[in-house]
Amino acid sequence: MSKKLFIETLGCQMNTRDTEHIIAELNAHSDYIQTTNSSEADLIIINTCSVREKPVAKLFSELGQFNKTKKDGAKIGVCGCTASHLGDEIFKRAPYVDFVVGARNVSKISQAVEKKGTVEIDINNDETDYEFSEYRSSNFKANINISLGCDKQCTFCIVPSTRGDEISIPAEIILNEAKKSALSGAKEIFLLGQNVNNYGKHFSNKESEKYTFTKLLQEISKIDGIDRIRFTSPHPLHMDDEFIEEFASNPKICKLIHIPLQSGSTAILKDMKRGYTKEWFLNRCERIKAKVPNVRISTDIIVAFPDESEEDFLDTLNVVEKVKFDQIFNFKYSPRPNTPAATMEQIDSEIGTKRLQTLIDLHKTHQDEHMEKNIGKIHSVYFEDLKPNGEIMGFSDNGLQVFVKGSEELLGKIVDVKITQNSRTSLKGIVVE
Ligand code: SAH
Ligand code: F3S
Numbered sequence: 036m037s038k039k040l041f042i043e044t045l046g047c048q049m050n051t052r053d054t055e056h057i058i059a060e061l062n063a064h065s066d067y068i069q070t071t072n073s074s075e076a077d078l079i080i081i082n083t084c085s086v087r088e089k090p091v092a093k094l095f096s097e098l099g100q101f102n103k104t105k106k107d108g109a110k111i112g113v114c115g116c117t118a119s120h121l122g123d124e125i126f127k128r129a130p131y132v133d134f135v136v137g138a139r140n141v142s143k144i145s146q147a148v149e150k151k152g153t154v155e156i157d158i159n160n161d162e163t164d165y166e167f168s169e170y171r172s173s174n175f176k177a178n179i180n181i182s183l184g185c186d187k188q189c190t191f192c193i194v195p196s197t198r199g200d201e202i203s204i205p206a207e208i209i210l211n212e213a214k215k216s217a218l219s220g221a222k223e224i225f226l227l228g229q230n231v232n233n234y235g236k237h238f239s240n241k242e243s244e245k246y247t248f249t250k251l252l253q254e255i256s257k258i259d260g261i262d263r264i265r266f267t268s269p270h271p272l273h274m275d276d277e278f279i280e281e282f283a284s285n286p287k288i289c290k291l292i293h294i295p296l297q298s299g300s301t302a303i304l305k306d307m308k309r310g311y312t313k314e315w316f317l318n319r320c321e322r323i324k325a326k327v328p329n330v331r332i333s334t335d336i337i338v339a340f341p342d343e344s345e346e347d348f349l350d351t352l353n354v355v356e357k358v359k360f361d362q363i364f365n366f367k368y369s370p371r372p373n374t375p376a377a378t379m380e381q382i383d384s385e386i387g388t389k390r391l392q393t394l395i396d397l398h399k400t401h402q403d404e405h406m407e408k409n410i411g412k413i414h415s416v417y418f419e420d421l422k423p424n425g426e427i428m429g430f431s432d433n434g435l436q437v438f439v440k441g442s443e444e445l446l447g448k449i450v451d452v453k454i455t456q457n458s459r460t461s462l463k464g465i466v467v468e
Contacts, residue, residue: 037066041076043097046084048227048267049138049198050115052178054082056141057114059170064145074104078148083117085193087369091117098129110148112136116197120372122156138198139183142167158184158199163239164208169215175419175447176223176263177216181209181251185229186237187270189297190308190375191340191368194229201230203238206246210254217260220447223289223417224255226266232273248273249281256287262449263417263432265289268335271296272310274319283326290327291361291434294320295335299354300347303340306379313350320358331405331433333362338394339387340368341379348390352397359401361434367391399459406457409435413467416452418445436461 040061044054057080061067073079079101084090094117101111110133113125119137126132134147137156142165147153163183171177185194186201213224228234235246248269255264264287269278271294282288294316298304301312323330336351355363367387370377416437418429427441429450437452438461439445445466456463 037068038077039070039075040067040078040080041070041073042080042082044082045090045094046082046086046115048178048225049180049229050082050084051172052180052227053115053138053141055170055172055178056167057082057144059168060142060144061148062170063168073101074106076105076109078110078112079105080112080114083113083115085116085120085197085371087366088371089369095128098132102129102131110134110151112144112147114138114141114144116194119156119158119197120193123154126152126154158197160199161202161239163202163204166208171216171219171221173419174220175417176225177213177221178225178227179209179212179216180204180228181226181231181234181266182228186233187230187310188308190306190379191297191337191371193371193374196373198229201233201237203235203246205238205240205243206235206251206254209251210258213255213258213261217258220260222261222447222449223263223265224261226251226255226264228266229268230270230273231266232269232278247277249278252281252285252288256285261287263287263289265291265434268293268295271316271319276322279319279322279326282323289432289434290329291331291333291432292323293333293335294323296351296354296358297335297337298340298343298347299351300343301350303343303347303350306342307337307340307376313354317354317357329433331361331435332358333364333434334358334360335364335366336394337366337368338390339382339384341376341381343368343382343390348393352394355394355397355401359405360398361402361405363394363398365391365394365398402459406459406462409454409457409462412454413451414454414462414464415449416464417449418447421446431462438463439466441466 112134114136116138118135134153136147139160140155143155182203184199184201232248234248414431416429420428426438427445451467452464453467454462454464
């Protein structure tokens, strides 16, 4: 008889893909049906994030709740970055947890479920040529990892210590996965890595020839059936002209790009060890905008990094004013254990909250400005979700969420839509024949 699996995913897209791998590996050894109700599950897994403090605190309150309401004999597992980071300390704080599997040990999940007390958190574990079993949460798009870990040492970031050093997955494995996904009907590929445009610098096999991200994009676009390629996240430092040229000229590459700014102040960027200046960042955005008129740019910004002065913050606002990002993921700096920034001079929390609000308010005016401009425009939309109210939802090439009235015939199709209405975050329109 099949067992029931409840799995919750916190954090980034890499975690989303890790969750797919966890489900695939579990099903390769046993028969699981997913449930959204933890109290009826035989196995409860939280795939955690440790990038900021809040999700870590939330983890332990949630674990307590799951333990209280779980059915008799159900197992609880903690996976992901907090698993890597806290290891067996998780058992001390939550003794009822059955196993702990870190972000770089996903291939070991099936054995861990079988053995109470398992802790698999080796951040040097190399899964770059491990062939995971198949599972995808969407029929329309396929997430594909292109590298593990991160070699940057941004002073605020815990990721290098939870996901380990950066190693690229061999191109043949990525291309095979992309071909298989295309054959099963996915028109869109989402390439994932902490630092995608550093792809090809380090492979596990030291003999492997160097390979570039641009070349990988070119090879993937040759695959029949793949119409759209997305990726996250490129690092501004490695955004060279060759890459920008490919981004601009390759029609299969979607024209939404995430360029994580973090701060607009060159002094703070230096303290963060980001490796670029305010001017370099602006120059890259200007170049992309000049070459790709319909491009949309998203970013990550941290406010109240240690020592951030009012002037530094004004520099961030200045970059936001100049680039007018389409989407900003804003964060208040959160000190993380064993990172250099945690020992620097911290900023008063209230100042951080105020800066965050100022940034959000400014960004809203840009969002409204951008979204209104879509009225009357035609976007090519890939439809992926039928809503109960008779609407069908999809995304434009440049990442806008679009709703139209329509039936399931549109699912999995890329269709032209004329935009008739906008809100701050999505659009409505009609299909044009
Ligand atoms: N290289 C990854 C970054 C992963 S962390 C990527 O580009 O997706 C995702 C984001 O979380 C970072 O870009 C940063 O803006 C934010 N972040 C990381 N550490 C943080 C911290 N200590 N406090 C607040 N935000 C943080
Ligand atoms: Fe973190 Fe910087 Fe890498 S934000 S994931 S150390 S690029």
